[in-house]
Amino acid sequence: MLRRTWLKVTGLSAGLSSYSISQVGATLQLQVGEASDRPHLAPVILTAADDPWMEQVARRLQTRWPVGAIFWEPLRAKMGSVPKDLLAVQVDPDRREDLQKTLSGAEVIVHFIPQREDQRAEDRVEEASRLTYQLLQGATGAGVKSIVLVSSLKMMEPYGEEFLVDEDWQPAARGPEFALPEYLAEFVCREFAREKLLKVLVLRLGQIVDKFPPLEEARRLAWVLREDGLKALESAVELLLGPRRENLPWWNVLHVGGASPPSRFPVRRAERLLGYRPTPYPA
Numbered sequence: 001m002l003r004r005t006w007l008k009v010t011g012l013s014a015g016l017s018s019y020s021i022s023q024v025g026a027t028l029q030l031q032v033g034e035a036s037d038r039p040h041l042a043p044v045i046l047t048a049a050d051d052p053w054m055e056q057v058a059r060r061l062q063t064r065w066p067v068g069a070i071f072w073e074p075l076r077a078k079m080g081s082v083p084k085d086l087l088a089v090q091v092d093p094d095r096r097e098d099l100q101k102t103l104s105g106a107e108v109i110v111h112f113i114p115q116r117e118d119q120r121a122e123d124r125v126e127e128a129s130r131l132t133y134q135l136l137q138g139a140t141g142a143g144v145k146s147i148v149l150v151s152s153l154k155m156m157e158p159y160g161e162e163f164l165v166d167e168d169w170q171p172a173a174r175g176p177e178f179a180l181p182e183y184l185a186e187f188v189c190r191e192f193a194r195e196k197l198l199k200v201l202v203l204r205l206g207q208i209v210d211k212f213p214p215l216e217e218a219r220r221l222a223w224v225l226r227e228d229g230l231k232a233l234e235s236a237v238e239l240l241l242g243p244r245r246e247n248l249p250w251w252n253v254l255h256v257g258g259a260s261p262p263s264r265f266p267v268r269r270a271e272r273l274l275g276y277r278p279t280p281y282p283a
Contacts, residue, residue, distance in 0.1 A: 033185075041068025041087055041102055044237055047135060048112035053208065057110065058086055060230045061237060070102070093131055099138035108240045109139055110148045110233065113181050128181035130190045139198060146199040146240040148233065149189050152179035153204040153222035153257055153265055161220055166266045167204075167253045186253075193251035200250065201236050205229050206257040206265070212281060218260035225258055228278045232256045235274035 044061055046069045048054050054069070061067045062085070069088040089102055095251055103109070111126045132149075139147065158172035163261045171183050186202055193200040206222035213221065224232075238253075239245060254270040257263060259278035270276035 006117045041070075041089065041106065042066040043105070043107045043241070044068070044110065045070060045103065045106045045108075046112065047071070048114045051112050051114060056226070057112075057230065057233050060234055061110075062086065064234070065237070065241070068106075093134045096134070096138050096141065099134075103138055103144055106142065106144050107141075108146050108148065108237055109135070109144055110150065110237065111135060111185070112150045113185055125184060129174040129184040129188055130158050130187040136188065136192050136198060140192065141174055144198065146201065146245060147189065147216060148236045148240065149185060149200060149202045150233070151186055151202050151204045152182040153206045153224075155179040155183050156204070156255075156265060157222055157265075161264060162214065163264070164266055165264055167255055167269050178213035190251055194251045196250055198250075199240065199245060199248055200252065201240060201248070202251075202253045203232060203236055203270075204253065204255050205232070209258075212258070213260075215260075215281075218258065219262070219264065222265055223258045223260075224256055225279055228258065228276075229256060230268060232274055232276050239274060 013025050022244065042069045044063070044065045046054050046058055046061075046067065047209075048071060058067055058069060061069075065085060069086055071088060072090045088152045091099060091102075093099075111132065114124070127220075136147065155171040155173075155178055156169065158174050159169065163169075172178070173180075173183065182204075189200045189202065206224040208226050209223050210226055212218060212225070213223055232254075239248075243249075252273070254273060254276075255265045255267050256270050256276065257265045257267055259281050261281050264266065267276055267278065
């Protein structure tokens with residue numbers, strides 16, 4: 001009862017204005033339209049369209065499915081690197097009805113927690129929980145079936161190095177580096193899953209790196225090669241768009257890390273559900 005009450009009374013509304021994106025050379029061109037002009041974006045929708053990591057994921061997913069994106073603030077110059085055929089819309093998190101209209105027809109949302117260097121820590125925490133809740137409210141109203149939450153394996157790092165920390169361990173909510181925004185986003189998603197409103201697949205990714213860390217760091221820290229992270233996200237979307245989705249629990253947490261020898265953060269669940277195989281650490 002308390003959970004249902006929380007879900008009902010903490011909701012806000014969301015809406016949007018629309019932009020289609022095209023590029024000519026290095027110039028980003030925006031075509032502004034009304035939300036009603038486009039009843040929905042695509043079967044796969046990504047959030048935080050101004051995030052560079054999301055842009056890379058969008059390029060990867062676009063090789064297989066139609067992809068759209070939403071973002072929480074006006075487009076910036078760096079959006080010029082977004083694929084030219086990616087449709088993006090700016091979301092006003094105060095008008096739920098228009099957001100639902102935009103999300104209608106989508107089957108999977110891939111949700112990124114926005115990360116901006118100029119943002120205060122307390123604002124990022126508030127934004128992660130509030131916008132995640134508003135997004136999920138809009139998604140359930142639009143009939144979206146599933147969400148992939150891109151979370152952080154960093155929340156498991158505070159445990160002692162002598163432990164093997166898998167998905168059954170609770171996040172270690174301590175230390176200055178604890179991933180509090182991602183933790184709160186997970187909490188919001190878990191409530192929707194418990195109410196059987198959305199099937200949630202949480203991918204706790206290690207820090208994205210482009211080369212293998214030194215062996216000592218590789219054993220101690222949570223990390224994942226960029227290409228391995230992209231493969232995991234692609235496999236997660238494939239799982240939620242396919243027939244195996246029906247047999248999934250409503251709430252699923254997967255660790256996605258690198259193949260450090262030995263790893264503190266086993267990835268057996270990701271191996272089983274996604275076929276995830278991190279690139280072997282060089283001998």
